[in-house]
Amino acid sequence: MELKMFLLVLGLLVGISSPGRAANHGKPPDTYDHELQNQGNYTRATPSKKPFPVLSFNFEHVKVPFEISLWVLLASLMKLGFHLIPRLSSIVPESCLLIVVGLLVGGLMKVVSEVPPVLDSNVFFLYLLPPIILDAGYFLPIRQFTENLGTILMFAVVGTLWNAFFVGGLLYGVCQLEGHKLVNVDLLSCLLFGSIISAVDPVAVLAVFEEIHINELLHILVFGESLLNDAVTVVLYHLFEEYSTVGTITVMDVFLGVVCFLVVSLGGIVVGAIYGILAAFTSRFTSHTRVIEPLFVFVYSYMAYLSAEVFHLSGIMALIACGAVMRPYVEANISHKSHTTIKYFLKMWSSVSDTLIFIFLGVSTVAGPHEWNWTFVVATVIFCLVARVLGVVGLTFVINKFRIVKLTPKDQFIIAYGGLRGAIAFSLVYLLSTEHFPKRNMFLTAIITVIFFTVFVQGMTIRPLVDLLAVKKKQETKRSINEEIHTQFLDHLLTGIEDICGHYGHHHWKDKLNRFNKKYVKKCLIAGERSREPQLIAFYHKMEMKQAIELVESGGGAKLPSALPSTVSMQNIQPKKPPQDRALPQLSKAREQEIRKILRTNLQRTRQRLRSYNRHTLIADPYEDGWNEILIKRKKMMELEKKISQMNNYLTVPAPPPDSPTIARARLASDPQAWGLKSVTESIPTIKVDLASPQSPESVNVVNEFGKKGSQPKGSQLKASEEEEGGLTMKIPSPPKQRKDKTADEDNDKEPQQRLMRCLSDPGPAAEEEDEDEPFLP
Amino acid sequence: MGSFQSLPDDHQYRTLSQKTGFSLEQIAILHNRFKQLSQNEETLRRDDLKTIQDLESNPIRSQIIEAFFDRRNFQKDGVGSVEEIGFEEFLTVMSYFRAPAHHITEEQREEMRRAKLRFLFNMHDTDNDGTITLEEYRHVVEELLSRSGALGRETAKGIADAAMLEVASISVGPMAPDEFYEGITFEHFLKILKGIEIETTMHIHFLNMDTSVLCK
Numbered sequence: 001m002e003l004k005m006f007l008l009v010l011g012l013l014v015g016i017s018s019p020g021r022a023a024n025h026g027k028p029p030d031t032y033d034h035e036l037q038n039q040g041n042y043t044r045a046t047p048s049k050k051p052f053p054v055l056s057f058n059f060e061h062v063k064v065p066f067e068i069s070l071w072v073l074l075a076s077l078m079k080l081g082f083h084l085i086p087r088l089s090s091i092v093p094e095s096c097l098l099i100v101v102g103l104l105v106g107g108l109m110k111v112v113s114e115v116p117p118v119l120d121s122n123v124f125f126l127y128l129l130p131p132i133i134l135d136a137g138y139f140l141p142i143r144q145f146t147e148n149l150g151t152i153l154m155f156a157v158v159g160t161l162w163n164a165f166f167v168g169g170l171l172y173g174v175c176q177l178e179g180h181k182l183v184n185v186d187l188l189s190c191l192l193f194g195s196i197i198s199a200v201d202p203v204a205v206l207a208v209f210e211e212i213h214i215n216e217l218l219h220i221l222v223f224g225e226s227l228l229n230d231a232v233t234v235v236l237y238h239l240f241e242e243y244s245t246v247g248t249i250t251v252m253d254v255f256l257g258v259v260c261f262l263v264v265s266l267g268g269i270v271v272g273a274i275y276g277i278l279a280a281f282t283s284r285f286t287s288h289t290r291v292i293e294p295l296f297v298f299v300y301s302y303m304a305y306l307s308a309e310v311f312h313l314s315g316i317m318a319l320i321a322c323g324a325v326m327r328p329y330v331e332a333n334i335s336h337k338s339h340t341t342i343k344y345f346l347k348m349w350s351s352v353s354d355t356l357i358f359i360f361l362g363v364s365t366v367a368g369p370h371e372w373n374w375t376f377v378v379a380t381v382i383f384c385l386v387a388r389v390l391g392v393v394g395l396t397f398v399i400n401k402f403r404i405v406k407l408t409p410k411d412q413f414i415i416a417y418g419g420l421r422g423a424i425a426f427s428l429v430y431l432l433s434t435e436h437f438p439k440r441n442m443f444l445t446a447i448i449t450v451i452f453f454t455v456f457v458q459g460m461t462i463r464p465l466v467d468l469l470a471v472k473k474k475q476e477t478k479r480s481i482n483e484e485i486h487t488q489f490l491d492h493l494l495t496g497i498e499d500i501c502g503h504y505g506h507h508h509w510k511d512k513l514n515r516f517n518k519k520y521v522k523k524c525l526i527a528g529e530r531s532r533e534p535q536l537i538a539f540y541h542k543m544e545m546k547q548a549i550e551l552v553e554s555g556g557g558a559k560l561p562s563a564l565p566s567t568v569s570m571q572n573i574q575p576k577k578p579p580q581d582r583a584l585p586q587l588s589k590a591r592e593q594e595i596r597k598i599l600r601t602n603l604q605r606t607r608q609r610l611r612s613y614n615r616h617t618l619i620a621d622p623y624e625d626g627w628n629e630i631l632i633k634r635k636k637m638m639e640l641e642k643k644i645s646q647m648n649n650y651l652t653v654p655a656p657p658p659d660s661p662t663i664a665r666a667r668l669a670s671d672p673q674a675w676g677l678k679s680v681t682e683s684i685p686t687i688k689v690d691l692a693s694p695q696s697p698e699s700v701n702v703v704n705e706f707g708k709k710g711s712q713p714k715g716s717q718l719k720a721s722e723e724e725e726g727g728l729t730m731k732i733p734s735p736p737k738q739r740k741d742k743t744a745d746e747d748n749d750k751e752p753q754q755r756l757m758r759c760l761s762d763p764g765p766a767a768e769e770e771d772e773d774e775p776f777l778p
Numbered sequence: 779m780g781s782f783q784s785l786p787d788d789h790q791y792r793t794l795s796q797k798t799g800f801s802l803e804q805i806a807i808l809h810n811r812f813k814q815l816s817q818n819e820e821t822l823r824r825d826d827l828k829t830i831q832d833l834e835s836n837p838i839r840s841q842i843i844e845a846f847f848d849r850r851n852f853q854k855d856g857v858g859s860v861e862e863i864g865f866e867e868f869l870t871v872m873s874y875f876r877a878p879a880h881h882i883t884e885e886q887r888e889e890m891r892r893a894k895l896r897f898l899f900n901m902h903d904t905d906n907d908g909t910i911t912l913e914e915y916r917h918v919v920e921e922l923l924s925r926s927g928a929l930g931r932e933t934a935k936g937i938a939d940a941a942m943l944e945v946a947s948i949s950v951g952p953m954a955p956d957e958f959y960e961g962i963t964f965e966h967f968l969k970i971l972k973g974i975e976i977e978t979t980m981h982i983h984f985l986n987m988d989t990s991v992l993c994k
Binding site for chain 2: 400404405406475479480481482483485486487488489490492493494495496497498499500501502503505506507508515534536537540543
């Protein structure tokens with residue numbers, strides 16, 4: 001049912017776009033005449049009055065944006081449609097389906113005798129490619145990438161060179177042998193063709209590999225190769241294109257080519273890094289304008305790409321470098337919302353680009369001028385495959401001598417099979433002019449065939465092959481805090497052992513880089529206190545935040561996030577304290593003053609921290625501020641539960657989340673014993689942090705949930721729990737009797753503001769708590 | 779421990795090579811380094827290791843040094859710590875950081891993993907009672923964050939607690955409120971670190987050429 005409606009809508013869209021175009025060709029003369037006539041009427045001042053045009057049609061001035069939007073809409077609807085057909089999306093990768101759709105649309109347009117739009121290289125390189133590359137670069141897993149950098153570079157540089165010369169050379173040989181039609185294809189043209197077609201395409205690789213969830217090592221190897229071979233492709237392309245007219249290449253040119261390669265790749269990286277650092281630096285100051293934070297990320301990256309393209313440096317490498325460099329610093333500076341925005345915008349744009357590229361590839365196939373030559377095309381396809389396999393096998397043999405984790409034949413097969421070609425090759429050929437390259441159309445046809453072959457055949461069969469060969473898949477496990485601790489520990493350990501051994505291995509240099517980063521770079525680029533936050537703590541906060549958000553989103557308290565062990569609580573791991581003596585420790589006045597002071601300062605600090613996240617135009621978000629609140633409440637809950645259980649209460653409590661630093665600071669550092677059994681109740685003013693932000697309904701629920709649980713067993717404890725978990729209100733315990741009757745809700749909603757105010761302004765109920773001698777426990 | 783003459787001969791190198799798995803050149807280089815650190819004496823002391831400048835900035839320095847003097851790492855079933863070690867012990871401890879050879883069986887790989895994880899476990903379990911208690915784990919995290927000032931010390935406790943909770947829930951599962959989780963045993967330790975491929979991550983590249991003259 002849905003499918004039928006969808007197809008109907010689709011048909012309508014295509015239908016609209018065609019008459020839209022037909023209208024274009026037909027309309028302009030009429031409208032212009034019309035307008036001229038109107039004007040003429042007015043100037044001549046002989047008003048032959050026409051009725052006021054209530055409805056007029058003027059398509060011309062919205063033509064371009066209209067068409068673009070229509071195409072984007074078509075692409076997105078296609079993407080939507082594929083997932084409505086259940087079985088199809090699991091057999092055929094999306095890229096294939098999109099190309100088929102493009103073919104259909106192109107065919108349709110041809111039938112309507114329209115000129116189908118071809119994938120304009122300019123549009124492709126300037127608008128469609130950057131979002132995909134930025135998405136890949138920003139989320140590049142740095143650790144795996146740097147660990148395998150040597151391998152990736154070998155494949156990218158040496159592999160691509162090998163492919164280019166092998167294919168180019170052999171094709172030249174074939175052309176010479178073939179005879180009449182191909183004999184005038186010279187060596188340089190063939191080499192140029194070889195260099196264009198030999199580059200593995202990141203768009204196609206991403207599109208196919210994303211769906212098969214292969215293990216991280218292979219993914220980063222193939223994907224990294226597809227990114228880094230851009231420099232090689234750029235150099236070879238320009239080299240052969242420059243000299244194909246002249247016809248010869250000298251050794252000097254080759255040498256310059258090598259130099260050019262270094263310049264192109266390193267230059268691209270440097271340009272990207274500079275823009276990345278600028279972006280990180282800018283993000284340091286955006287704490288008051290959170291709304292435009294994502295914009296900086298996008299615009300700086302795009303500028304990096306364009307700047308690199310100005311100098312014919314490798315734009316792709318610039319973009320990758322920019323994204324990878326800026327990410328750790330920007331993420332430390334921006335708000336959680338901006339982070340989400342960046343993630344979703346990047347994914348959205350790259351998805352749309354990706355879809356458009358494949359559709360246009362299909363349309364261009366129908367449109368573009370073709371020249372079919374059986375020998376050439378078939379030879380190209382065969383040589384590409386053979387070159388890829390030989391290249392991978394040969395290089396792996398050399399690489400395995402230097403790797404600890406060797407690449408097995410299965411890995412090699414996947415790497416070779418995953419070498420897909422895509423739209424970049426197509427666009428590069430399209431840029432060639434026909435005068436310099438008389439056989440350009442034939443090249444075009446051959447490239448399209450190779451692209452179709454790799455995307456369709458290899459793309460479709462790679463998934464069953466992966467399953468057949470039982471290649472390791474991506475592990476979906478979350479990174480646990482134990483692993484993080486030990487990874488850090490190992491890093492330091494190995495660095496230490498290297499120092500003892502006396503040679504500077506790569507752990508030593510990595511450690512030096514980290515220390516440099518921590519000492520100088522982070523201070524410049526990260527705002528405020530977070531610049532000194534060590535990685536372990538940052539990880540820990542991130543984990544906490546995730547858990548808290550999960551908690552809020554799961555409806556507040558009823559269902560705990562799965563990561564949190566709901567069956568083990570602090571009391572299970574705390575070493576048993578010696579049996580409490582019933583003589584409750586009396587606190588000295590000085591101690592109490594100290595406690596109050598500490599709590600007050602911590603409270604202020606907490607409030608300031610939260611304030612800095614306010615945005616002018618957006619209301620304070622319960623998710624952003626509320627989660628912190630919830631965490632604090634939960635910590636207090638946990639404390640309470642602990643104390644209650646110490647009172648021989650066999651309540652099974654859900655495990656509390658680990659302490660956040662806010663709470664750790666707010667808790668007494670001085671003497672935990674001060675919070676003895678009695679102190680829970682009254683002699684110390686039970687000051688809890690009430691964050692003066694709007695209470696989200698979820699937070700109230702949490703309180704209620706725990707309130708109910710905590711108030712079950714005994715009557716006296718009921719009062720304790722109600723008081724304690726009375727929603728973190730600042731209350732002075734002087735009138736405890738009255739408070740007993742109030743419910744948690746009331747506490748939450750009524751007086752938080754006033755009580756907070758009171759806490760901050762007045763020096764504290766110094767006199768009052770002396771009166772509090774009423775034993776709370778019976 | 780005093781069993782070497784000042785000019786160790788090939789035979790002794792060969793026995794060492796068989797025992798630890800290093801090649802003869804690597805042993806020679808490490809011996810040079812040993813002599814450099816111990817100022818040409820037969821035995822190495824803690825202070826000798828403390829003189830290494832690069833080690834100063836390492837947050838877990840003391841634990842690393844302690845590991846060299848821990849009898850449990852000498853593969854002789856000893857306990858406790860010693861004051862000074864000879865070249866054989868030095869080499870034995872270093873052998874924990876060798877990379878796995880290319881063609882080894884699954885069992886050998888598993889054995890290597892256990893050995894390396896045992897080394898790590900010994901580093902954490904300072905009182906040698908077979909478990910890493912909460913206090914010991916807290917100490918580990920505190921040391922790791924020791925260079926981060928006050929911020930580090932306060933959160934260290936929280937992080938260690940969270941980690942302990944995780945281990946308990948993975949290893950033991952549901953626990954009643956009055957049950958007590960003693961500490962991380964070696965088996966639990968193996969379980970929680972399954973995700974890290976220890977045999978390939980915990981290694982350093984031992985050179986066949988002597989470059990130690992270039993370093994402090």
